[in-house]
Amino acid sequence: MKRLRIGLIDLDTSHPGNWLPIIRELGHEVVGVFDGGTVFPNGYAEQFALEKGISNVYQTVAEMVEDVDVAIVHSCNWDLHIDRAAPFIAAGKGVLIDKPLAGNPRHLRTLLEWERQGARITGGSSLRFCQETVQWKMNHTASGISYVTAGCGVDEFNYGIHAYAMLAGIMGPGIEGVRHLGESGQRHVEIVWRDGRRGLVAVGAVEGSLPFYATVVTGQDVSHFQADSRYLYRALLEASLPYLAGADAAAVPLEELVEAEYAAIAAAVSKRQGGTYVRLAELAEDEAGYDGSAFSSGYRKLRLGIV
Known part of the structure; x- marks a missing residue:
């Protein structure tokens, strides 16, 4: 499996910080972060990147797209997940969406339609x-x-x-x-x-x-x-990243994941x-x-x- 360049979207929860060392242990690089300010004030992304040794802080999601192979969307407001993922899907990049994947049928059906069109999408609960x-x-x-x-x-x-x-x-x-x-x-x-x-x-x-x-x-x-x-976090990442890298089939197809x-x-x-x-x-x-x-x-x- 190739070394993935990964971007973190929204730093709302404890997951970005807790997943980061596992991502690195698995041989991948977090190249940058973007935070939309849902939870933390301006400047938090810069502080997070400095403390975690991450090179880039992006001011928009669009700026990150060309620099990554995979985006991990951590937004605690699940209603933002579709908008956050869309630019990466359009660019043919893999997307891992943290739980819950979405909170309404329309967004879940959008994810499934993207996958039917060839997008690589996974995520949800680590359980x-x-x-x-x-x-x-x-x-x-x-x-x-x-x-x-x-x-x-x-x-x-x-x-x-x-x-x-x-x-x-x-x-x-x-x-x-x-x-x-x-x-x-x-x-x-x-x-x-x-x-x-x-x-x-x-x-x-x-x-x-x-x-x-x-x-x-x-x-x-x-x-x-x-x-x-x-x-739990390692189990999710080990199951998901090979698929997002194009090295393996999905451990669990998205159609099954969204049933939860x-x-x-x-x-x-x-x-x-x-x-x-x-x-x-x-x-x-x-x-x-x-x-x-x-x-x-x-x-x-x-x-x-x-x-």
Whole structure:
């Protein structure tokens, strides 16, 4: 695999700093950063680049395009992901979009259309690639699953998407529909596969801190595991960068990756409709999902300690 020149887009979260040493250990170079100011004030990108030994700070996304092979979009406002990715897609560059990939069906369909036209796009939750799921699948088949419960804490989408992705990683593709079941401490959502298998995600705020976890029931045994967060970022990057470099096929096709986001959006619709069963295929393109601008406003206050 060739050495990739990578650009980081938006420095809102802890991910850019935490992913950087892994990217370098894997033999690639981060050549520059751009920050749109969603969370941090002017000057933060320059400070970040100086501290991390990154050569270039770009004032616009367009300035970065010709200097990179791959862009990693880290915007905490997921409603910006399409606009951030578009110039790189147009230039034939690979794009990795941090979780959640998008918060509404229209943006998800745009990503899928880009891929159909030949673009290399991947990303989403690192829980889709966690080593615990990989190890479990070495000794089991998804077709033998009776039921799975997956969950985590913090919130319903920005963090909750990890639970949906972990469930999808265990069960495999083919989600048909979703039903909001109610709340008991956390929000509970049932997800149904086209072959009749079912799973449950538990998401939302809790008083303490919950790990990423799953309990898998098959016809032969019951397995419970928690994802080791120390290895999640490496798992995602090791799975994604060879594909973006053109050296390998996608570890998980984008059509399968987006099922997690589609399921979460369908869960939001089901909740608004009082718990009706919502099929992913019937989600309208303009269906309201999760508001990235509203989330990023609250996230900024949290990151900066604003009361």
